[in-house]
Amino acid sequence: MLCFLSDYTEGAHPKVLAHLMERNLVSLPGYGEDADTEAAKEKIRRECGRDDLQICFLTGGTQTNRIAISSMLRSYEGVVCAETGHIAVHESGAIESSGHKVIALPGHDGKLRAEDLAALMEGYLADDTREHMVRPGMVYITYPTELGTLYTRAELTALAETCKKYGLPLYLDGARLGYGLMSPLSELTLRDIVELTDLFYIGGTKVGALCGEALIYTKHNMPSHFMAIIKQQGALLAKTRVVSQQFDALFTDGLYREIGSHAIGLAMRMKEMFRAKGYELYIDSPTNQQFFILTWEQIERLRKYAAFEIWARLDERRAAVRFVTSWATTEQQLDELESVL
Amino acid sequence: MLCFLSDYTEGAHPKVLAHLMERNLVSLPGYGEDADTEAAKEKIRRECGRDDLQICFLTGGTQTNRIAISSMLRSYEGVVCAETGHIAVHESGAIESSGHKVIALPGHDGKLRAEDLAALMEGYLADDTREHMVRPGMVYITYPTELGTLYTRAELTALAETCKKYGLPLYLDGARLGYGLMSPLSELTLRDIVELTDLFYIGGTKVGALCGEALIYTKHNMPSHFMAIIKQQGALLAKTRVVSQQFDALFTDGLYREIGSHAIGLAMRMKEMFRAKGYELYIDSPTNQQFFILTWEQIERLRKYAAFEIWARLDERRAAVRFVTSWATTEQQLDELESVL
């Protein structure tokens, strides 16, 4: 059975596992105060082109979002995002459970627009009752978005400038960052993201690691006593090494980029395969999540050979489906898929 | 350099890593709804002698404590523990950050006494102002304790009965459970713990896993929508398999018990070594944490050969130190330690 359900359906990239294995018996102090963790940070800093980044290794995306957001907001502030944003839809209220409102604005193919943000802020500032309202306190975006789309350089720059104008930190959720950056249509590099955001995370879980995300504060703005902050939320690993060693492997010899390229190449091939067979695109995604429109009969038939997600029920006859590639996807799997399309 | 700093200074037991490796490329659905996770639960249930246990795999101890405790308490309730309890001292206020008071009672070698608990409850119930007080809502203990000690069967039974009498769920933090159960002085088995507690966790991080704890509700008392509860706290792993596959290995062919026995054997040998050389015990611990009294000169000298923790400053001349063994400790390391004592 082929599996295109998601990019977290297998374990870790073999090189990641090999590195864990290699370092397994080395004795290191706990809680991230070890040499391996420092080494991994150094490699990430080098790739980002900045030696002053403050980095923290965490375990998963929702955990990272909850910590990143609550670490930047004051009690009466909320976080702005597109209505399709992961924090607005699929985190079981993690942000609210930390005390903060998620202020959802219309999404445009999953993206938040600078002009919508500016309008929100102007409305807030002009409102005489604003002290009775939640103050927009930061902005959350994803790259690529939940729909696989990418901000253009102009779009992200406009957002970043709007954020700066209104004093809002810009936070980028990079759960699938590797698959975004390596898209041939990406107008942005890792270094651009470092410059344009106030904090962001490099996703590991979906890009080759067993688990783990690297949360990065780009403007010397990591709150003090950050270790206590993450400990308090249950996110401090005794063996932080487990995550940092994986990031060491991912940022050695360009593995993170290689994984991205591999999955994007296969995703583009997949898109062409579907198109060639006459299927319609639901979204024209330039990244590793591909969305097609299938009839229920087609879905029924394909499911005998491959696992994939039904994304949205369109009507009586058709649904949108999602096929995802990853580091673990192979050309041979695509060959097999092609043969049953 | 020898390392006796803690039981989380290396990666994972080789068999655990091997199992991760073996299952690495198998495609499985995410969020704990996979066959490997179910298999691990089954192995734990078998070891516990109960096929109806509700089990959830989490990443670390503080996370598990925060979730276990907040899942059982109503907003105005607190959790009772010994003043040395991990949640009272070393979790950066994780319990309070979830809204609940930690009610610390005197500890006796790290243990909470049934009579102290009963006195607290009688005082609370007799107090006319009790609606203005935090209601004791559950009890937290550790096995072994933070001081390496073990509840006797009589002690734990008395506590459990007192809890039942006052309607308090009893929660046991088993971060080092394997090292407790396999002590020759342990009067309790895993099955006893299942019977006597309402919920407990089997620690993986300190007993051979890269990371991970198995939280177990023993009385069909896992709150409904528990997946949403842990998601909300940032504790739901996309690849829950990473933890559950490790527990599968730990509960295959008695590995968890084997790890415990191994470390306890070495700890007992270490205790004898220190005694034989004339050192005094700080606590006579029957588990893998050993506490000795050393002069500052002895500490200074030993530190050239071995890493260990200074537990408590006793006076101008002496301190209590902690040496910890684990699955990763070897007889050869003890030989070396002996040679420099």
Next chain:
Amino acid sequence: MLCFLSDYTEGAHPKVLAHLMERNLVSLPGYGEDADTEAAKEKIRRECGRDDLQICFLTGGTQTNRIAISSMLRSYEGVVCAETGHIAVHESGAIESSGHKVIALPGHDGKLRAEDLAALMEGYLADDTREHMVRPGMVYITYPTELGTLYTRAELTALAETCKKYGLPLYLDGARLGYGLMSPLSELTLRDIVELTDLFYIGGTKVGALCGEALIYTKHNMPSHFMAIIKQQGALLAKTRVVSQQFDALFTDGLYREIGSHAIGLAMRMKEMFRAKGYELYIDSPTNQQFFILTWEQIERLRKYAAFEIWARLDERRAAVRFVTSWATTEQQLDELESVL
């Protein structure tokens, strides 16, 4: 200067103050355990036609909403309301600060529709990822709404039935309940509200009291240890008598109803006055909040004589304004207003 800014711009109805004065020197125990508080509850129960209502006196609307809602929801649940709902817009994130998402649905003249609620619930229940979503856990409505409108009997009954179908408690915010119930267009009585809701509050602050709201659980569903719950949120008054004595006065000889009738009578006269002078209605409100469309020039001129709120900027030329009557408004004030319209 005339004041139509709101219904909380004066102190208390003279009879309320007189009753406070009369009881001032009577010694009573604190924290709501006094005879006067019991007497006030009895009067409310009688007016509601039910001798088994559980009642609690609180100080203000946001406080009451925060307590009522958080007392009914589990951690992973949110509260559903119309997008114009007070909790969604004007409570500075009080609900989120208690850990819960406000799930806003489209409002229809400020009202939530049963079909929109049903659609939300069907979508939630059909969604395979629902454990990653906030579970709708209760419903919040206002009567009258923030736009002065009233649910018809059919509308409220449909909502209540939909709530029951999906197991959602229905909570009614009655900040201006007196002004709603006494509208000639109200199809609902206080007794209907008791029957159709699971909890609601009778607003005092805006209906003749110095401060205070009566939160009522209608189905024996007040959480246990409720005193501790409100104490913990800082809402337990040492002198609860201050609020309950006011409610005693409001529910003596029909004063609460009389206040409602008085303000509604004046509001209807005001509406006719504006209409007669050719002004357009922004909303045709049957209660004490009246909304008109004025040009900016008209606003400028009127503001010399009367204080009122600019509700919404409509365009370059016009705005919607709000004029509010209350127990404190007089016929003479309306005469004066009429003379300057």
Next chain:
Amino acid sequence: MLCFLSDYTEGAHPKVLAHLMERNLVSLPGYGEDADTEAAKEKIRRECGRDDLQICFLTGGTQTNRIAISSMLRSYEGVVCAETGHIAVHESGAIESSGHKVIALPGHDGKLRAEDLAALMEGYLADDTREHMVRPGMVYITYPTELGTLYTRAELTALAETCKKYGLPLYLDGARLGYGLMSPLSELTLRDIVELTDLFYIGGTKVGALCGEALIYTKHNMPSHFMAIIKQQGALLAKTRVVSQQFDALFTDGLYREIGSHAIGLAMRMKEMFRAKGYELYIDSPTNQQFFILTWEQIERLRKYAAFEIWARLDERRAAVRFVTSWATTEQQLDELESVL
């Protein structure tokens, strides 16, 4: 029946009620943005001798403590107090419910000692695991204490200096401040308290108001958007005037001081009465709470004539009891009490 249960068993001082009455029909904007609220702040500033104090009127003591403390602490910080502190014992976990640990140190007649605080801080700073601990973030004291006692000038100065040394804001709960300041044994004035603390509150509820406390930030340290902060916690009164007008009355013509003097005078007379009749003091309190030791028979007999609180069960034969005077206590009531002692 005489009532010495507490200082909140009657309504308000007649002059306070009279002022409410006098201002009742004046139309004022809501939420504390009215002239009467500004006038009350001015009067308090004058009495405090500082025209730059930031003041906020709230409704009750627990609410004020919860807001004051959570407004000053970062998420991983706790508040230090004496073990008898109100927040540690009698606020149903309000501080913990806002996410913060209450760190209780030994009390000495209800007072926190500078040396105990310094020892706590030195221990914290010397602890290598301090990032795993709750960081002491501010200090809470009461004046007078829960036991009626008063800090000497030297004691409070030492505490304030210790706080400054370790960067801890000092917060003083003045629920009964008027009764403390007017004790002939008070070495401190209101102005001293302004200088020595970072924030404090002047209690109204127990000193002549129907309800209300004035929270004062003394060092230009009120957090920005404070209105949103209190709104969010349900503490913003639409009619803030109700509290501020009462404080206006209390700070007109020395009424607050007069109330204090009156109650203290009666308390001293009461102490002498008990002593003269041979009763033993439980605590030698210089303020309006008096504590005596009575046998159970004496208690039984006295209770026929007077209400008072049993403070602590001492042994089979005796208990400590509390008698409280207030603005509402009269010489005649003491005459009656004397006749039945």
